[in-house]
Amino acid sequence: MTSAGQLLASLEAVNASSFPDEAERIRARDAVFETLRRIQSPWDIAWDQNWVNPAINAAVKTLINAGVFKKWADEAGGAPITCSKMSELTGADELLIRIRMMPAISGQFLVQEVAQDTYARTAWAKALAENPSFAGMYGGFYHELNSQMFRTLPFYLMETGFKNPTNVDCNFQFWQGDKNTNMFQYVGTNPRLKSDFNDAMECHSKHNLTPWVDIYPTDTVLASAATTGDGQSRPLVVDIGSGKGHDLKKFLARHPDIFTGSLVLQDLPNILKGVDVGPVIKAQPPDFLTPQPAESEGARVYFMHNVLHDWPDETAKNILQTLAPAMKKGYSRLLIHESLVSSVKPLSRVTVSDITMMACLAVAERSEEQWRELVASAGLGIVKIWRPVQSVESIIEVEVA
Known part of the structure; x- marks a missing residue:
């Protein structure tokens, strides 16, 4: 038998920095969560799902709207702070903060109560202020x-x-x-x-997923472009349906010396409106169901992150077939950065995403077999599937068959 004291003693010093890499952190986190489920009673689980989660989200959003986390960082320097000081900084009712909101989120260990009515920030609270x-x-x-x-x-x-x-x-x-x-x-x-x-x-891309530049050997993108002589005349990476360009920014951070215009960000005009991509990245507004613009043909890499999972197989096939003519055989690669549903014990982060896709679009995350069938149906071929351990998403490397 294990006493609560023994268990707590063994866990006391464990935190996110206790592990050598992200894969090990995720592995430990999932194991701890599985243990929690064994410890919880059915009522504990129902309480969390039906009361705790919506109530705490409401409290957190209220505190964000009041400016608590930002002013805590900016004017209190991030040091432990009293509820009366939070009220003074934000103009929010002290009783609302002191006896309602802060005890609620502290009870979920989102902040630390270090003295009566006094709280210290956690990594989560810091993220709310800084990001x-x-x-x-x-x-x-x-x-x-x-x-x-x-x-x-x-x-x-x-x-x-x-x-x-x-x-x-x-x-x-x-x-x-x-x-x-x-x-x-x-x-x-x-x-x-x-x-x-x-x-x-x-x-989601920054915190929940392994960066694509850590999965795929991006050095080969530059090396191959240099040897073909296309590096200065064709885009290196065309990111299709990419929102704010966070994936291209990861590539640029890894390879900061590439030339202006070598990275192309494509999305719908209303999504790109107001997005600041900087001088190196060029924004284009084409729909991925229309052919690539002439200036984006023959790119070294076309990149799709969580694009195809938004669509049923027939539409996804059309998207791939529309892109294929722009790809230069033997040179261009399409990198599909998506979830792969394992046939046995799929990761919970993947299955939650699958329910989300069903709820909003009547589509699904795909298994490796389903991805192979989809790519082949579009007349393309899979070169390799780059699948890191404990990662939500893999990269499917595709070429013109």
Whole structure:
């Protein structure tokens, strides 16, 4: 038998920096979560899912809106702070902060209570102050999209006889009450959502996923471009459907000396509006269901991150077939950065993403076999699948067959 004291003593010094790399941290985190599930009673689990999660999200969003985390960092220097000082800095009611909001998030160990009514920041609280995109996830992305879709999904599935959704007229349209709308239109035209949606995608890429430049040997992109003589005349990387360009920025950080215009960011005009990509990255607004512009033909790499999982197989096939003519045989590569659902014990981060895709678009994350079938159906061939241990996503390297 293990006492609570023995368990706590063994865990006391463990934190995110206790592990040699991200894969080991994720492995440990998932093991601890599995242990938590064994310790919890059925009521514990139901309490977390139905009361704790929505209540704490509401408290966190309230504190963000009041400016607590930002002013805590800017004016208090990030040091431990009293609730009365938080109230003074933000103008928020001290009682609201002291007896309602801060105890709620402290009880979830999101901040540390170091003395009566006095709190110290955690890494999470620091991120809310220092990274606007991180704070944005608690805004429109949650309140205008995710929570709404998940709320209606069980009712939609009941209405359809619990069939696996494959029709584009799906839960999203059921929630909106309009068969003529779609998620991408809604995101692009909802002022309370668009910026926060881009923030959420940036954070998902930055914090939940292994950077693609750590999965794929990007040095080969530069080396091959140099040997062909195309490095100065054709783009190195064309990022298709890429939002704010976070993946191109990762490439640029790894290879800062590349020439201006060698990286191309492509997305819809309303998504690109207001996005600052800097001088090296060139923004283009083509739809990925239309041919590549002439200046982007023959690129060394075409990159799609979480694009194809937004679409059913037939549309995804059309996207690939539309791109293929722009690829130079023997030179161009398409890198598909997507989740692969394992046939045994798939990662929870992948299965949660799968439910999300079903709720908003009636599509699904794909297995390796399904990806191979899709790529082959478009007349392309898989060179290699780069699949790191404990990573949500892999990179499927594709060439013209």
